[in-house]
Amino acid sequence: MTPLSDSDIRNALASLPSWNLSGNAMQRVFEFSDFVHAMEFVNLVAEQAEEANHHPDITISYSRVTLSLTSHDAGGLTKRDFAMARKISSLSGKAAA
Numbered sequence: 001m002t003p004l005s006d007s008d009i010r011n012a013l014a015s016l017p018s019w020n021l022s023g024n025a026m027q028r029v030f031e032f033s034d035f036v037h038a039m040e041f042v043n044l045v046a047e048q049a050e051e052a053n054h055h056p057d058i059t060i061s062y063s064r065v066t067l068s069l070t071s072h073d074a075g076g077l078t079k080r081d082f083a084m085a086r087k088i089s090s091l092s093g094k095a096a097a
Contacts, residue, residue, distance in 0.1 A: 001071055001073070001074045001078040001079070001080055002074060002078065003071070003075055003076035004076070004077050004078060004079065009021065009026075009077050012077075012082045016028075016085050016089060017089075018089075019085055022068060024070050024075070024076050025057075025068045025069060025070035025081075026068070026069050026070070026077060026081060026085060027066060027068045027069075028066070028067055028085070028089075029064060029065070029066045030064070030065045030067070030092055031063060031064055032063045032064075032065070034062075034063050035063055038062070038063050038064070038065050039060070040094075041065060041091065041092065041094075042058060042060060042065055045058070045067065045088055045091060048084070048087045048088065049084070052083075052087070054069075054071075054080055054081075054084045056068055056069045056084065056088070057069075067088060069085055
């Protein structure tokens with residue numbers, strides 16, 4: 001997979017509210033009402049990540065989940081990262097916030 005250009009990254013991020021560029025990765029913070037709902041969300045993300053064979057870095061701090069995506073093998077962001085971000089964004093409402 002080829003890394004996207006800076007212009008392509010900016011355009012793709014514009015279609016993904018709340019995702020931001022963080023170095024060579026894209027990142028989003030999700031807030032939930034409590035730890036249990038945060039973990040439900042993380043488990044949903046894990047299922048999708050396994051299916052896509054593309055795994056985000058995950059940081060959990062009680063009810064706050066931070067996800068970071070990058071394609072390490074490509075050395076930056078690719079279309080694959082944005083496809084995974086769209087899947088993850090669609091899951092956020094499935095874990096009761």
